Amino acid sequence: MKTILTLSSCLFALASVARADATMRFIEGAPKDSFEISSDSECLNGPLTVSINLEGSAGGLIFDTTSKGAGVEVFHPFELTAGTALVNQAPAVMDGDTALSLRLSELPKGQIVAFTLDVDDTCGAREITVTGAEIAGARVKVNSVEGSQSAVFDATARVRVDVSSCNA
Incomplete structure (x- = not known):
């Protein structure tokens, strides 16, 4: 019985390692907040779409792209x-959007796709400053030839999406 449990544990660990993952992180900045998307595998070769949905974020986040509208003080498209x-x-x-999608030709291992954009919270005392905890709960979805997978940002402003069962 002990041998069977050990073998099962090893097979589960190998299956977990053999995932192709996309990682996104949010970096607070003023007036430009940044998002970085990267992959730790060679498997994200086909066209894919990476979407961010801020609904569900702890801070009620929105994109602030113009001087007039839903955002406060500073803005950045x-x-x-x-x-x-x-x-x-x-x-x-x-201005005021809570979702965006980027269509990528591929996402090779070690390369980064990054963009800046102002993000404001609608629930906190300082709407222009967004902490990692405020983006927690926002969802990232990756659509690829392998299918569609999603995950949510954690309190450290990072999210990892298991995209594929590729072994690279």
Whole structure:
């Protein structure tokens, strides 16, 4: 019985390691907040869409892209800052939006797609400063040829989405 449990544990551990993952992190900045998307595998080769949905975030977050509208004080529109060649279609983000989607040609291991955009909270005392805990609960979804998977940001402003069962 002990041997069977050990073998099962090893097989589970191997299956967990053999995942292709996309990782996103949020970096608070003023006036530009940043998002970085990366992969730790060679498996995200086909076209894919990475979507962020701020609904469900602890801070009631919104995108603040213009001087007038839902945001407060400072604002900044969507701007790609890294991995531009990997982006097939950048989103048109409107002031007060809570979601955006980036269409990518691929996401090779070790490369980063990054963009800046102002994010404001609607629940806190300082709407212009967003902490990692305030983005907790926001969802990232990755649609690829393998299917669709999603996960939520944690309190450290990071999210890891298991995308594929590829062994690379």
